Amino acid sequence: METMTLNLKVWRQKDTNSTGGLVAYTLETVSTHMSFLEMLDVLNEKLLAEDGDPIEFDNDCREGICGMCSLVINGVAHGPWNGAATCQLHMREYKDGDTITIEPWRAQAFPVIKDLVVDRTAFDRIISAGGYVSMNAGGAPDANAIPISKSVADEAMDAASCIGCAACVAACPNASASLFTAAKISQLALLPQGHPERAERVLLMVEQMDSEGFGDCSNHAECEAVCPKQISISHIARMKREYMKAALMAK
């Protein structure tokens, strides 16, 4: 088994109100077969054995579906692999002697809770503002009762694949939440089930996004490049069209 020694610089921060800083660690015998998060597990076991404070980082599924993992690795959200979340990155990407800097998502709207863990409830509030469809209770409707063409279903599915990780915010030079917000607006604007609340949704979600203190979109498209689901900025364009229509037609 191939092993390597890595120089890690990890952001350590006690709590929201303290100022953090990068702390250097040397980690030996890192296997190329490990995932990036397993590498951090090994570091944490070492820290615990030395009576140190383990590094806090968010994770859950470790297979790219929950959206919890959230590390900026050498300045790139979710690290160097396109279309992959942090948990899907593997150590075969690195070689012996590499220096890796690990930082949390940085945005005013996402305060650091500890070390690499940030509070992303701002996203929950954007969804609560309009990212849903209202259903009447009663007998279950027939499946496939509403015809939806394949191309529309595909595009809606692309938008729906957003896992809410917020890498888009982390990578955006303006810390804008446009890609996340647009993905949900776009998904529901494409599907007939989303139409009754369509205009209201875009206005409320954009308003909530703005009030959370995210920046404006300057079309850098860095979000699309880091998004583990490779969600296209064409969904941001749809959000802009939806907003235009809704703002003009609003009573």
Next chain:
Amino acid sequence: MLPLSKILGSSVGKKYVMALTGLAMVFFLLEHLLGNFLLYSTDPVPYNQYGHFLISFGNILIVAEFVLIAILLAHVVSGISVALGKKAARPSGYRQSGDAGGASKKTFASTTMIYSGLLTFIFLVIHIKTFKYGPEYAMTVDGVVMRDLHKLVWETFSNPVYVVWYVGTLLFLGFHLRHGFWSTFQSMGGNHPRYSPLIHSVGIFIAVVLAAGFIGIPIWIYFTGA
């Protein structure tokens, strides 16, 4: 319709303003460059006649100038607002910066829009002061007295300081347009798998043509004049 203040105050509406005013100024620049091609001629008559023709519009021209200033100011205000919002949204930046590559359109041009924009604004103030409010030379063509702006332009660009300043700032205008042009479409919701790559290429083309066209004037005059 929503109250206009609410639309324009939103992150989306702010970018409608920036996009529409930016696109309007691209059209102005294209017209400006077309007229200025007459400056490549050592004969002052065609250029001065063109200037005289514009001035003959009288009040219509003054209204147009005010509209242009309003467009410019709206663009500047929305740009400053985006820049300030960016600072507030991430007060403490990454210790190590990086680029994701791939689908990203983040470039030197896109990340320096506020600087290239403000530089262009300062340039404009000086530019208008130098020429529009500069010394009034006169000449007579076919019995008509008109302003000899050609002489002023050629005189100004015999000074290497002006030439360097124009070349330097207009280069940044080129960068501004390189990200700005395609951005106007994206900000207005114009994104289409068939046309977006074309719009992106047209943006680069327009940036190069406008920057090169304007930059060529001081260089050409400096080396052919005197």
